Amino acid sequence: MTNDSIKDKTLGEVMRSQGVSRRSFLKFCAATASMMAMSPAMIPKIAHALESARRPSVIWLSFQECTGCTESLTRAHTATLESLIFDYISLDYHHTLQAASGHAAEEARKAAMDENWGKYILVVDGSIPTLDMGYSTIAGISNLDMFIQTAAGAAVIISVGTCAAYGGIPHAYPNPTGAYSVYDIIKQYGKDQLDGISSATLAKVGKGSVANTPIISVPGCPPIPVVITGVLTHYLTFGTIPELDHLGRPKVFYGQSIHDRCYRRPFYDKGLFAETFDDEGAKKGWCLYKLGCKGPTTYNACATTKWNNGTSWPIEAGHPCLGCSEPDFWDGGGFYKALSMPTENITQTAIYTAAGAVAAGVALGAMNKSKKNDAVSAHSETTINDLEK
Amino acid sequence: MSEIEFLNWVRGPGFQIAIIIFIAGVIIRFAEILLLGRNKNLAEAKGSEMSSGLRTIVTRSIPDKETFRRSTFTLVAGYIFHIGLFVTIFLFAPHILMFKDIIGFGWPALPTPVVDAMAVVTIIALLAVLVHRMRDPVLKFLSTREDYLVWLVTIAPLITGYMAFHRIGTTAPTLLAIHILSVELLLIILPFTKLMHAFTIALSRWYGGAISGYRGVES
Amino acid sequence: MTEATIPVTGEIKFNIQFSNELTQNVKPLLHEIKHALDALIETGKTGIIDLRSIPLASGEEDKILNTLGQGEVLAQMNTLGLSEIVETQYAGVWLVTHYNDEGNIISRFIEITAMPEILCSQTEDILSAYSRITEILD
Numbered sequence: 245m246t247n248d249s250i251k252d253k254t255l256g257e258v259m260r261s262q263g264v265s266r267r268s269f270l271k272f273c274a275a276t277a278s279m280m281a282m283s284p285a286m287i288p289k290i291a292h293a294l295e296s297a298r299r300p301s302v303i304w305l306s307f308q309e310c311t312g313c314t315e316s317l318t319r320a321h322t323a324t325l326e327s328l329i330f331d332y333i334s335l336d337y338h339h340t341l342q343a344a345s346g347h348a349a350e351e352a353r354k355a356a357m358d359e360n361w362g363k364y365i366l367v368v369d370g371s372i373p374t375l376d377m378g379y380s381t382i383a384g385i386s387n388l389d390m391f392i393q394t395a396a397g398a399a400v401i402i403s404v405g406t407c408a409a410y411g412g413i414p415h416a417y418p419n420p421t422g423a424y425s426v427y428d429i430i431k432q433y434g435k436d437q438l439d440g441i442s443s444a445t446l447a448k449v450g451k452g453s454v455a456n457t458p459i460i461s462v463p464g465c466p467p468i469p470v471v472i473t474g475v476l477t478h479y480l481t482f483g484t485i486p487e488l489d490h491l492g493r494p495k496v497f498y499g500q501s502i503h504d505r506c507y508r509r510p511f512y513d514k515g516l517f518a519e520t521f522d523d524e525g526a527k528k529g530w531c532l533y534k535l536g537c538k539g540p541t542t543y544n545a546c547a548t549t550k551w552n553n554g555t556s557w558p559i560e561a562g563h564p565c566l567g568c569s570e571p572d573f574w575d576g577g578g579f580y581k582a583l584s585m586p587t588e589n590i591t592q593t594a595i596y597t598a599a600g601a602v603a604a605g606v607a608l609g610a611m612n613k614s615k616k617n618d619a620v621s622a623h624s625e626t627t628i629n630d631l632e633k
Numbered sequence: 634m635s636e637i638e639f640l641n642w643v644r645g646p647g648f649q650i651a652i653i654i655f656i657a658g659v660i661i662r663f664a665e666i667l668l669l670g671r672n673k674n675l676a677e678a679k680g681s682e683m684s685s686g687l688r689t690i691v692t693r694s695i696p697d698k699e700t701f702r703r704s705t706f707t708l709v710a711g712y713i714f715h716i717g718l719f720v721t722i723f724l725f726a727p728h729i730l731m732f733k734d735i736i737g738f739g740w741p742a743l744p745t746p747v748v749d750a751m752a753v754v755t756i757i758a759l760l761a762v763l764v765h766r767m768r769d770p771v772l773k774f775l776s777t778r779e780d781y782l783v784w785l786v787t788i789a790p791l792i793t794g795y796m797a798f799h800r801i802g803t804t805a806p807t808l809l810a811i812h813i814l815s816v817e818l819l820l821i822i823l824p825f826t827k828l829m830h831a832f833t834i835a836l837s838r839w840y841g842g843a844i845s846g847y848r849g850v851e852s
Numbered sequence: 853m854t855e856a857t858i859p860v861t862g863e864i865k866f867n868i869q870f871s872n873e874l875t876q877n878v879k880p881l882l883h884e885i886k887h888a889l890d891a892l893i894e895t896g897k898t899g900i901i902d903l904r905s906i907p908l909a910s911g912e913e914d915k916i917l918n919t920l921g922q923g924e925v926l927a928q929m930n931t932l933g934l935s936e937i938v939e940t941q942y943a944g945v946w947l948v949t950h951y952n953d954e955g956n957i958i959s960r961f962i963e964i965t966a967m968p969e970i971l972c973s974q975t976e977d978i979l980s981a982y983s984r985i986t987e988i989l990d
Contacts, residue, residue, distance in 0.1 A: 590734070
């Protein structure tokens with residue numbers, strides 16, 4: 245996929261040589277600014293930065309995943325404009341999208357790594373198993389080995405999807421494969437806590453180099469397509485990683501909760517809730533909190549970016565938010581349990597506890613009964629000490 | 634532990650532990666009061682225990698003029714924060730959902746802004762009673778460490794709840810988890826402190842009234 | 853004011869929302885436009901509002917567009933898909949809508965300015981035009 249003729253040109257030069265006018269480019273930048281939730285005042289800056297950006301190499305590794313993230317990305321709704329970026333990046337390895345397979349594919353990855361060592365963007369989707377290296381392999385290489393080898397030469401790692409960002413569904417209880425997120429793997433590698441890495445990989449890769457690679461997490465199951473491209477665009481535009489939150493997510497997309505940006509929020513504030521999926525409240529578009537909406541604890545851009553060409557999004561379609569861009573969303577006690585509800589069966593706990601406590605109380609009372617009877621027969625006086633009881 | 638793991642823990646095992654301690658604690662405290670009891674009063678009764686006891690349960694809710702004059706602040710602030718606690722705990726829609734999940738039925742909620750305002754009023758009233766307690770020399774002398782602990786675990790869920798609702802300070806999952814955790818702390822501490830009055834109030838008023846009734850005096 | 857006055861190309865309508873009480877963001881947004889217009893008059897400062905950055909329920913965007921209506925200028929730009937630059941019935945308030953090749957809206961701005969920047973010929977394009985016309989004449 246490498247194209248030598250445009251490799252050393254800037255994006256501005258490439259576009260002008262393809263007959264793209266500056267006006268079209270401004271349009272592209274306006275769309276980009278809007279997509280990245282940036283102030284429209286940033287448009288001239290984006291234009292200037294992108295015009296002088298150089299073509300980066302991208303290696304995309306897929307581990308324990310369902311390909312949903314790639315499916316999402318290839319449906320990015322500003323396709324025409326993103327194609328500008330995607331034509332421009334050099335996607336050197338992506339085993340679902342690339343034409344090459346087998347040894348040729350692995351050779352392409354190695355060639356891209358050698359050629360761009362320290363400069364390429366590594367995109368990862370899927371979590372990495374650590375219990376048994378045989379659980380997930382590509383071309384006979386374990387996920388862990390391939391990840392560590394490739395991460396060593398990356399300028400930045402982008403964890404696409406909840407599995408790569410937090411471990412996701414493979415990481416859900418009881419986590420049979422010992423799946424970890426990209427961030428956890430890097431951290432454990434830095435602390436020398438990982439078993440199963442081949443000696444060849446260890447010999448090749450220094451520990452420190454991997455531990456310091458910046459990681460951008462783009463969680464979601466799947467992530468919003470324009471959020472994936474937005475992060476790539478940001479990196480291309482500014483050559484820096486965007487401002488990240490405490491979970492490594494870009495604040496432009498994950499800075500506000502679904503609840504805060506939800507158009508149904510006024511109903512929550514008024515206390516108007518849909519009780520079931522087909523009651524009057526549901527038909528009137530009232531708040532879905534009682535149906536288990538995780539919007540209040542979920543940070544993502546769905547409420548403003550929406551899905552499918554900006555058509556709609558889960559809550560607009562009448563379904564509560566599942567919280568798919570948060571860690572462990574799969575283990576939250578059920579998608580249809582409201583956030584204020586306990587996740588365990590508290591009724592049962594309460595009944596058992598009450599029964600046990602009553603039995604204990606009765607036993608204690610019985611033991612005391614004879615003492616009281618003795619007091620009556622002995623005609624003993626009630627003293628101040630009795631009142632202390 | 635991620636913040637969602639923390640939230641899942643307080644909504645799950647944490648809540649379970651708190652409920653076990655709370656229910657077992659309340660029942661054992663009741664057993665202690667009811668079954669261990671006091672030695673039988675062998676003096677002759679001069680009136681009815683039951684009617685005086687029942688009457689006192691009601692009459693003690695209305696302060697007499699003299700008490701009101703002497704302790705206006707305590708009574709007004711006390712009423713405000715007790716009503717406020719009732720409203721914020723039992724009439725906030727998400728809380729009712731929690732009760733419904735456990736006991737199987739719910740009841741209508743107040744509009745969220747009303748509950749929100751009530752929470753602010755309650756927090757202010759609780760702060761005021763603390764200031765009053767610390768500035769009044771007699772109250773200060775009588776106060777034990779338990780009194781301050783009880784105050785803290787009562788106001789904590791209100792403040793954390795207010796912060797969780799308005800997302801003040803940190804991220805929403807953490808705020809919600811801290812709020813639930815503060816409630817669990819309250820549940821754990823309640824049976825073993827003065828907070829037990831939430832359950833024993835009727836019983837102790839009845840007992841006070843009954844003693845007077847037995848002696849044939851006004852309660 | 854009828855809905856037909858603002859051309860909406862290929863926008864997919866999918867809405868199960870029937871209630872009238874929605875986000876209540878319509879009025880504040882119109883007020884913001886008024887303030888921006890005031891700033892344009894007083895100081896010449898231009899303003900730009902990204903409609904996609906505001907949480908709106910389906911139908912609310914149409915409500916805003918219907919209120920603004922259509923004025924004297926309607927320009928079309930045919931590059932990377934269509935773009936429409938419309939002066940609303942309030943002079944100085946422009947509606948800039950960018951579509952992609954498939955006719956889907958990719959971004960929509962309300963600009964408060966005498967002339968949206970994107971309508972102006974760009975220096976780079978003018979330079980390239982000069983060299984092209986020079987080539988023809990040589």
